[in-house]
Amino acid sequence: MILLVNGPNLNLLGEREPEIYGSDTLDDVERSVRETCAGYGLEVAAFQSNSEGAILDFLQEHRREAQGVILNPGALTHTSRALPDCLRALPCPTIEVHISNIHAREPWRHESFVAPAAAGQIVGLGVAGYHYAALHLCALLAAHAARKPAARHAPTAPPGAAAGGEPELEPAEAVPVDANARGDYEP
Numbered sequence: 001m002i003l004l005v006n007g008p009n010l011n012l013l014g015e016r017e018p019e020i021y022g023s024d025t026l027d028d029v030e031r032s033v034r035e036t037c038a039g040y041g042l043e044v045a046a047f048q049s050n051s052e053g054a055i056l057d058f059l060q061e062h063r064r065e066a067q068g069v070i071l072n073p074g075a076l077t078h079t080s081r082a083l084p085d086c087l088r089a090l091p092c093p094t095i096e097v098h099i100s101n102i103h104a105r106e107p108w109r110h111e112s113f114v115a116p117a118a119a120g121q122i123v124g125l126g127v128a129g130y131h132y133a134a135l136h137l138c139a140l141l142a143a144h145a146a147r148k149p150a151a152r153h154a155p156t157a158p159p160g161a162a163a164g165g166e167p168e169l170e171p172a173e174a175v176p177v178d179a180n181a182r183g184d185y186e187p
């Protein structure tokens, strides 16, 4: 299962500062990520809250079934110490997503307390960043499953990918958190 988590004010996507965040709504984002992951046989649990504690509770509650996290922490990016601590307690990688290019905005947005606990960061690509994050996690899990065919909860290959008589991928375990850092997969 992929967790899609959005922090404060991202419930207002589509109406909130559209010149910065665009016109797509959070429903649009969640639908797009669900569709991407469904292509790999992966379910998505989507959650948004304006409360830091509720986000921590959601992540903790889903820590055992989470195989990857797509997280836009909103302004908590620049303030929260508890969020990166929580991510480090999860057994799977997190991709941090920012719709806007935080490095080209106000100086206080340049620093992310979350980034050191994330496998990677996608910034400034609009809501497409969520889609790319989902693709990355799906590819990571599919590659992991291909190497560990007997493991559980694996994504299946997307439609067309199994053409040529390749065996269906078996369910897989979560990818280790540091799989990205080791570079032991090919997305």
Ligand SMILES: O=C1C[C@@](O)(C(=O)O)C[C@@H](O)[C@@H]1O
Residues within 6 Å of the ligand: 008, 009, 010, 072, 073, 074, 075, 076, 077, 097, 098, 099, 100, 101, 102, 109
């Ligand atoms: O709420 C947000 C949205 C944001 O995370 C983004 O997606 O660009 C960037 C943050 O600085 C801001 O507080």
